[in-house]
Amino acid sequence: MxxxxxxxxxxxxxxxxxxxxxxxxxxxxxxxxxxxxxxxxxxxxxxxxxxxxxxxxxxxxxxxxxxxxxxxxxxxxxxxxxxxxxxLGIRQEVSPKRAFRDFIYIIIIILVAAALSPIMSTIENFGSTLRNVTTYIALGVILVLIYDIGRIIYRMIEHRAESMADRLAQMAEKNRENK
CATH class of the missing domain: 1.10.287 (Helix Hairpins)
Structure with a gap:
């Protein structure tokens, strides 16, 4: 493709x-x-x-x-x-290391959003709105990172399946030639 x-x-x-x-x-x-x-x-x-x-x-x-x-x-x-x-500055690679990095970013985002939530609540008039906005932004970024992790895992499995299919095809061709 x-x-x-x-x-x-x-x-x-x-x-x-x-x-x-x-x-x-x-x-x-x-x-x-x-x-x-x-x-x-x-x-x-x-x-x-x-x-x-x-x-x-x-x-x-x-x-x-x-x-x-x-x-x-x-x-x-x-x-x-x-x-x-x-x-976000994440290199475009397809590896478990990148998926793990995305997972670490998710944990950091959760911690930062949890830390900002009480601070945002103390602001008069706009506190609850700012807290909600912070939560939704964090949720959006987390969803994008989870989606990215899913794509990485999918590509890794797809690559492994393709290499396995190639090996099986080579074995079948060798088997056919030996007959």
Whole structure:
């Protein structure tokens, strides 16, 4: 698989993601608005209520658009995670060492957020808001780091599986040649 330039990937996927989400919302609205207007009409031969059939069809179409949006969001999420991890100063490597480093960062973020929380609470008028903002920012960064750890583990397992498949293929070819 060849890697496309990041800018090209974003230019291709972001509009598709946006349109998929818009279409999913449109079909979700249709599924909520149109079926009640149909009444108790029954489709002859199927013995099925028309409002239920229309609801099922529109929900399935909305789900298909959501699945398409999810696939684009995953690719864009990888790009954003790479950018974010680079901004944090973490080298782009695929190793258990990097996953462990991300885990250490998570612990540090939890400790810093826990230490800042009581300090933020003492500020008049804005204390609880600042505490909540700190918590949500910490949660967001932690989620990105957990996602990055998952990607690292996935790539390591994928690499090991590919090398194992190569070895098995070589063994099978040698076995075939020896016959």
């Amino acid at each position: 060849t890697m496309k330039p990041v800018g090209l990937e974003i230019r291709r996927r972001f509009p598709r993601l946006t349109m998929s989400l818009v279409m999913a919302v449109i079909f979700w609205i249709i599924s909520a608005v149109v079926p009640p207007t149909i009444g108790d009409a029954v489709i002859p031969g199927l013995d099925l209520r028309a409002d239920f059939l229309i609801w099922i069809v529109t929900v399935v179409i909305a789900a298909l658009f959501l699945i398409r949006a999810l696939s684009d969001a995953m690719v864009l999420g990888d790009i954003v995670t790479d950018i974010f991890v680079k901004r």
